[in-house]
Amino acid sequence: MFITELFKHWTFRAFAPGTLLRTKYNAFKELLRLDERCLEHIADLEEIHYGREQADWTRVVWLTEELGRDIRSLIEQLQLMSPVKYMDLQDYATKLNFYVRMGVSVEEPHIEPPFVFTLPEAQDMLEAAGGKAANLARISSEKDINLLPARVISAHAYHYFVEVNDLREELDKRLSAISLADAATLDELAHEMQQLILQADMPDPIANEIEIAALELGKNGIKLAVRSSAVAEDGAASFAGQYSSVLDVTANNIIQAWKEVVASKYTPRAIAYRIMNGLADTETPMAVLIMPMVDAVCSGVAFSTAPAEHAAHLDEPAVAVYATSGIGEKLVSGSVTAQTTFISKAEKPRIIEKAAQSVVPAPTLKRIAAQAQQLETFFGEPQDVEWVVDHRSRIFIVQSRPVPHSRRPQQTECPAHDLQALDTNKECASMGIGSGKVRVVANCQDITELPHGTILVTRGLGPVLTRVIHRLNGVIAERGSAASHFASVAREFNVPVLCGVEDACTRYTNDQLITVDGTTGSVFDGVLPECHQENIKPQQGVIPRLGKVLPRIARLTLLDPSSESFAPEYCKSLHDLVRFVHEKGVEEMFSLVDKSSRGLSGSRKLQTHLPLSMYVLNLDKGLFHSAAGKKEVEQSDIASVPMWALWFGLSSELVTWHDALPHFDWEHFDKVSAGIISKDSPLLASYAIISDNYMHAMLRFGYHFSVVDCMCGDKDRQNYIRFRFMGGGGKSHQRTLRLDFIERILSKNNFAIERKGDMLNARHGMEEEHIIQQRLALLGLLLAKTRMLDMRLEETSDLDALEKEFFKDLGSLTY
Known part of the structure; x- marks a missing residue:
C-alpha cells in the first residue's frame, strides 16, 4: 500500500502537479476534520475527569478508542500529503495508544464455575460472592450470630450469562451514550438494558444449579428471598437501596427472580450511583443471595454506633435500633417512619430512649444491640446491620455493612443568622447545611431532572432519589428515617436530610428560598450565602484512574513548532501527536507548489495595515485575476467571499491597533513564557486557506488562537460557520471572563456555543449567504476587540459595558 501511494505521489508530482495539489487539498480538508474530532474527544475526556460531565466508564473507554482510531486516520491524511516524511509516525501513535488503553482497561471477567455455593464455601471465594454475601460469609462462624441458610449465585454466573447471550457489546453501546445530565436518555437506555437482561436465555449449566439450590431451600413450600450481592456493594460505596430484592419467590420462579435482581443493576438510580462512584459496569457484576423468607414479627436496622444525626443529644455512646412491624422493606425504602431506640454501649447496656409502644420487647432490643456491637468488633468499624425477629423471638442477621462515610467536606454548624425558623427539632437523617430553591415532588418516583442546588420536598425517602443526589442541597420528607437506604447515601454525599416533617408538601412551595440545618433539625426562611450554591460542581477526579492516564492523553508539551524538539520522538501524549500532525499539515499546505506554480497558486503574504503577519493560500478562485504575478496580495485582491467578510470586520476603523505585531510587552512575555515562544517564531503567523466560497483561517495572537472554518455561497444548505477560540495569556479567571464575553456576543447572534476548559466552540447552521457574511x-470585529482582553478583565461586572460598546460598534459597520 505504501509503495503504491509513493509511486502515485511521485508520478503526479512529475506529470500532473495539479492532481497532486488537489489530492493534498482534499487530504488537508479531511485532516482538519479529524483534528477537530480528536480535540473534541480530548476535551470530552477532560470534562469527565474534572467532574463537569458525569458519564459511564464505558464512555471513557469508547472515547479513547475513538481517539486512537481518529489519530491513525489523521496520520494517514498527513502521509497522503507527504508519503516520505512521516513514515514512522504511526509507530509513535501505536506506542502512546498502548499506554492509554492499558490505563483505561478493566480486568477481564471471570466465567468459570462453581456458579452456586453456600456461605461457608463463599469464604474461599469472597470476590465472586459479592459484597453482601461476602460479609455474611465472614461472620458465618461467629458464635451467637444467627444466619439464615443461604446459597450464593456467583458473580461469575452473571458474566457467563452476559457472555453466552452476547450482551456485552449491546450493554456497552448504551452505557457509552449515558450522561447523568440527560435524565430522559438515561431512563430510555436503562429500560433497554433491563429488557436485554429479562429477555435473554438462561444457560442450562447455571439454570440447573440455581434450580437445585432453590428446591433445597424451598422445601415444604417455603418462599424464598432473592437479594442482590453485587461486587463493590456494601463496601466503600454502600450501594444502599440501589438494587432490587425479590420476596416471596417460589422455587419454580427462581430463574425469573434472578433475572429481575440482575436487571436492577441497570435501573437509572443504580447506574447513576455507580457512575458517581467512578466504577465500571464490569467491575460491579451481580452476585445473588437466595435465602428462605422469615415469618417476621418485626425487623429493622441497627447502627452499632448511633449516627451523629441522632446521638448529638446523648451523653454516652449508644447503639441505635430502628424497627417496624413485619418485614423491614418499607423501613429501608424510606416509606415509613421507624421506631427508634437508643441502647448504651456500656458493659451493662441499658435502654436510654425507646418508643412508647415499641414493636420490639426490651430484652430483644438489648440482644440486637449486643449482636451489632459484636459485629462492630469483628469487622473493626461501625456496622449498619439489618435484622429480623421471628415468632420464636429468634434474631437473624440478614446483612452487615460498614456505615458509609461522607466523602465531601462537611459543614455541621449553621453560621450565625437572623432567619425565621419554619420548622424545628425534626428528625435528622443526614447531617449538613444547605440553602436553595424548593422543588416539591410529592411522589419521589416522579423525579426526573432537578436544577443544581435544589432543596427537595417529598413524602418519602425512596432510593430512587439517589439518581439526583448530585443536584441536591437538601431534602425535607414527611416520612422516612435515618435507617432508610437513601439516608445512607445522603450521608455519603453530605446532603442534609430531615424527615417526619408534617405536611411539608403542602406548606412549602416551588421556588421558595430556604435553608435546611441537618444538625439541629431546623428549616429557615431564606438562604445563607455560604450555604447556597445553585450550581454545585461534582467533586473533581470522579474517576481517579482517568487522572492517572490523562497526561498520556491530554497534556500538551509540544509547544514551539520552530524548536528541534517539535518532533514525533518528543510526543509525550496523544494531544502532542494531534498538535504535531496539525502543524505539519499546515506546513505542507504552505509548501504545496513548486516555482512554476502549476495547478494552484502558492501562499502569499497579505499586505495589511494591521500589525498581523498573514499568509493566504489560494486553492481555487479565492483571488481576483489582479493578483496574478504578485508576490504579496492586497485586500482588494481577495475574491473569497468568506475571507473578505471576516477581514472586513477584523480591519474595521472602529478598532485601534498598535504598530507592533505583539500587543503587549515582549520582554515581559518572554520572561513569562520562559523563552518557549520567540518573536520570530512561525507560531505567531496567521494564515487563511481560501477558495471562492470556502475559508479555513487560523489567527494567532500570542498565547491564544482562533480558527474560523466556513462555507459561504449561494447554496444555503451548504453554508455554515465553525469557530474555535482557545488559550490566552491572562490568569485562569481572566481567560474565563473573556470566554464569557465572547459567548454573550455569539449566543445573541444565533451561534450554538459549547465550552470545555479554555476552549470555546461555536457553530452557526445553514443560512442565506448575506447572513453568513454578516456573521x-x-x-472579525469580535476577534479584533478581544485580543489581549483577558489581560484586562477582572470582574464579571466588567462585561456589561463591554457588551454595550461592542453592539454599538457592530451597528456602525456597513456591510
Missing part, C-alpha cells in the same frame, strides 16, 4: 464580519 463573519461580526467574528
